[in-house]
Structures are given as structure tokens and as C-alpha cells.
Amino acid sequence: SEETSMKGALIGCGFFAQNQLHAWRDIDGAEIVALCDRDPERLAATAETFGITRTYTDAAAMFAAEELDFVDIATTVQSHRPLVEMAAGAGCHVICQKPFAETMDDARAMVAAVEAAGRTLMVHENFRWQSAVRKAIETVRSGAIGTPFFGRVAFRSGYDVYSGQPYLAEGERFIIEDLGIHILDISRALFGDVERIAATTKRVNPKIRGEDVATMLLAHEGGVTSVVDCSYATRRTPETFPQSLLEIDGAEGTLRLDAGYSLVVQTGGNETVTDVSPPILPWAERPWHNIQESVRIIQQHFVACIDAGTQPETSGADNLKTLALVQAAYRSAETGETVRLSGI
Ligand code: NAD
Numbered sequence: 001s002e003e004t005s006m007k008g009a010l011i012g013c014g015f016f017a018q019n020q021l022h023a024w025r026d027i028d029g030a031e032i033v034a035l036c037d038r039d040p041e042r043l044a045a046t047a048e049t050f051g052i053t054r055t056y057t058d059a060a061a062m063f064a065a066e067e068l069d070f071v072d073i074a075t076t077v078q079s080h081r082p083l084v085e086m087a088a089g090a091g092c093h094v095i096c097q098k099p100f101a102e103t104m105d106d107a108r109a110m111v112a113a114v115e116a117a118g119r120t121l122m123v124h125e126n127f128r129w130q131s132a133v134r135k136a137i138e139t140v141r142s143g144a145i146g147t148p149f150f151g152r153v154a155f156r157s158g159y160d161v162y163s164g165q166p167y168l169a170e171g172e173r174f175i176i177e178d179l180g181i182h183i184l185d186i187s188r189a190l191f192g193d194v195e196r197i198a199a200t201t202k203r204v205n206p207k208i209r210g211e212d213v214a215t216m217l218l219a220h221e222g223g224v225t226s227v228v229d230c231s232y233a234t235r236r237t238p239e240t241f242p243q244s245l246l247e248i249d250g251a252e253g254t255l256r257l258d259a260g261y262s263l264v265v266q267t268g269g270n271e272t273v274t275d276v277s278p279p280i281l282p283w284a285e286r287p288w289h290n291i292q293e294s295v296r297i298i299q300q301h302f303v304a305c306i307d308a309g310t311q312p313e314t315s316g317a318d319n320l321k322t323l324a325l326v327q328a329a330y331r332s333a334e335t336g337e338t339v340r341l342s343g344i
């Protein structure tokens with residue numbers, strides 16, 4: 001009901017936040033009552049689209065004026081630490097977009113700040129929540145293919161991400177920090193924490209500054225080896241953006257998540273093929289519907305965790321391990337060495 005619904009604010013009314021605001025409208029137990037963006041035009045346009053009347057161009061002014069249970073931070077990475085610390089100071093539960101931080105120091109400081117406030121911190125690390133990927137994770141966790149020993153998590157595309165998100169072409173770092181972070185997180189969700197990683201990177205597209213290809217080899221603590229490969233320079237059909245494809249070998253069988261959201265499980269001479277296509281929500285648009293659906297799922301997970309008093313699976317503390325993989329991958333690509341996660 002209205003009385004028990006958590007009241008939240010969203011900061012950063014840009015490209016991706018529109019999905020988050022659509023999803024909040026579908027979610028029971030929480031509502032967005034205020035918006036903040038330092039760009040007054042984006043703020044006004046978003047306020048109009050979603051009928052939210054309390055608007056601020058300054059986050060500190062918003063925290064001073066509003067009584068909020070939670071804040072949803074949808075800005076780019078540079079502003080995350082000051083905004084998360086401000087939110088913790090105001091006693092709010094926090095969701096923060098990925099990449100959570102550019103350095104481990106910033107990430108650890110944010111986790112500590114929200115912990116000290118006794119509140120919940122979730123990183124909007126949504127790829128492991130995509131329903132097709134989730135189905136694969138649940139199948140592996142159920143033991144259907146026995147103990148896994150090999151995995152490949154692949155994301156290869158030629159989709160023009162730069163027109164919607166121009167900053168992706170401008171940073172010194174690109175694909176591991178922006179997209180590889182999701183794919184590394186899926187590998188962690190499937191195979192557990194990582195002992196060491198080796199990586200190569202390359203820039204193929206001459207019009208961007210950072211790397212648009214990365215190939216990573218992970219040795220997981222539990223004994224699985226995984227290959228995590230990402231590219232925004234792959235011209236092929238079918239164009240699979242934004243699908244993550246999986247190939248997993250277990251002691252008793254194999255699992256694949258193939259292009260077109262086809263989940264294939266082979267065990268004991270039998271094969272099952274399941275169509276795990278995500279629903280297209282009323283406000284969603286192909287090919288983004290896969291990601292858009294996961295936004296609703298992860299935001300609902302946040303509300304459910306606060307209700308239940310449990311930690312989100314993709315908590316800030318959990319995300320430190322995914323961020324450490326990002327840092328370690330860049331270090332490996334730079335030095336040519338295998339990097340141990342214990343040193344990050
Ligand atoms: P964007 O640049 O379109 O939007 C960011 C907005 O934040 C801008 O309107 C900007 O004015 C505002 N802003 C920045 N600093 C602010 C501050 N201190 N106070 C108030 N407003 C501020 O960026 P985007 O493409 O929407 O991406 C935002 C974040 O979402 C990025 O970190 C990106 O990596 C992430 N993202 C996640 C997914 C996903 O699937 N999880 C997909 C796309 C983008």
C-alpha cells in the first residue's frame with residue numbers, strides 16, 4: 001500500500017535511467033518521489049515523462065529537503081563516490097549503477113560508508129539477472145550437468161553503442177570497464193570467485209579511444225577454468241547484441257546458451273532445448289528488451305532484500321570482487337603477466 005511503500009529518489013536522468021524509471025513504475029513496495037540531474041533540460045524532460053514533480057539540480061539540496069528511504073544513482077562513474085557517501089550520510093539505502101568505481105579505494109570507501117550507516121547497498125549489476133542467463137545459472141547450480149570444469153562466457157557484437165552513450169568512445173578504458181564487467185560478473189555467478197586472470201586487449205575501431213576487444217582466461221578457486229571474451233568490433237550475422245552466450249562443460253553433461261535465447265542441456269545422451277527468450281515489457285524495445293527486463297528484476301530484488309533484511313546477491317561488497325577482476329584484467333593486459341586476485 002501507499003503507506004508502506006518505500007520512497008526513493010533517482011539521481012542522473014540520462015540514457016539508461018529512463019529504463020530504471022519505467023521499471024520502478026512496475027514495482028510494488030517502492031516509488032520514486034524525486035528526481036535529480038545537474039542538467040536542467042534532462043531533468044525537466046524526465047520529470048515530464050514520468051510525472052514526477054519534485055526535482056533538483058543539486059543532490060545535496062535534494063537530500064536536505066526530502067525524506068527518502070532509498071536513492072537510485074544512475075549517473076556515470078565519476079560521481080558515484082560523492083553521491084553514495086551523501087546518500088549514506090542521509091541514512092538512505094542505495095542502488096548505484098555499474099561501473100561502481102574506477103578504483104578499489106573508492107569502491108571500498110563506498111561499501112564502508114553505507115555499512116556504517118546501517119543501510120543496504122546494491123550495485124545495479126544486472127546482467128546476471130537477465131532471465132535467460134538466470135535460467136542457465138540456476139540449471140548449473142541445480143547440479144544438472146554435474147560439477148562444472150570449463151566455461152565460456154562470450155559477448156561479441158558490432159552494435160553501435162556510441163550513439164546512445166557517447167562517453168563510451170571517449171574513455172581511456174572501454175570494453176572491460178563498461179561491458180566486460182558484466183560478463184566477468186556472470187562468470188563469477190556461475191563458477192565462483194577467481195584466483196588468477198590473464199587478459200589481452202585490442203582496439204579495432206580507430207574512432208574510439210579505449211579497447212573494444214578483450215579476451216580473458218580465469219582460474220576459479222573452485223577449480224573451474226573460464227574464458228570470458230568480449231568484443232564490440234565483431235561484424236557477423238545474426239547480430240546478437242546484447243546477448244551473453246554460454247558454453248559450459250560439467251562432469252555429467254554440457255549446457256549452452258546459444259544466440260536467439262536457446263538453452264541447450266545435454267546429459268546422459270539426452271538433449272533438451274528450451275526457448276528462454278525474455279518477455280518484451282510494454283515499455284521495452286528490441287534489442288534492448290533483454291537488458292530492460294533485467295532492470296525490473298534487479299530493482300525488485302533490492303526491494304525484496306530490504307523487506308526481508310537480507311543482502312542483495314549483487315551487493316556493494318559482492319561487487320568488489322567483480323571490480324577487482326576488472327582491475328586485474330587491465331593489469332594483465334598491460335604487463336603480459338597472469339595476475340593473482342589476492343594482490344588487488
Ligand atoms: P548519461 O550520461 O546518459 O546520463 C547520466 C546523467 O547523470 C546525465 O544526465 C548527467 O547530467 C547526470 N549527472 C552526472 N553527474 C551528476 C551529479 N553529480 N549530480 C546530478 N546529475 C548528474 O549516462 P548513461 O548512459 O545513462 O549511463 C549512466 C550509468 O549507467 C553509467 O555508469 C553506465 O555504465 C550505466 N549503464 C548501465 C547499463 C546496464 O545495463 N546496467 C546500461 C547502460 C548504462
Ligand code: 89V
Pocket residue numbers: 161165178179242291
Ligand atoms: O549494459 C551496459 O552496461 C551498456 C552496454 C550494453 C552498451 O555495454 O553500457
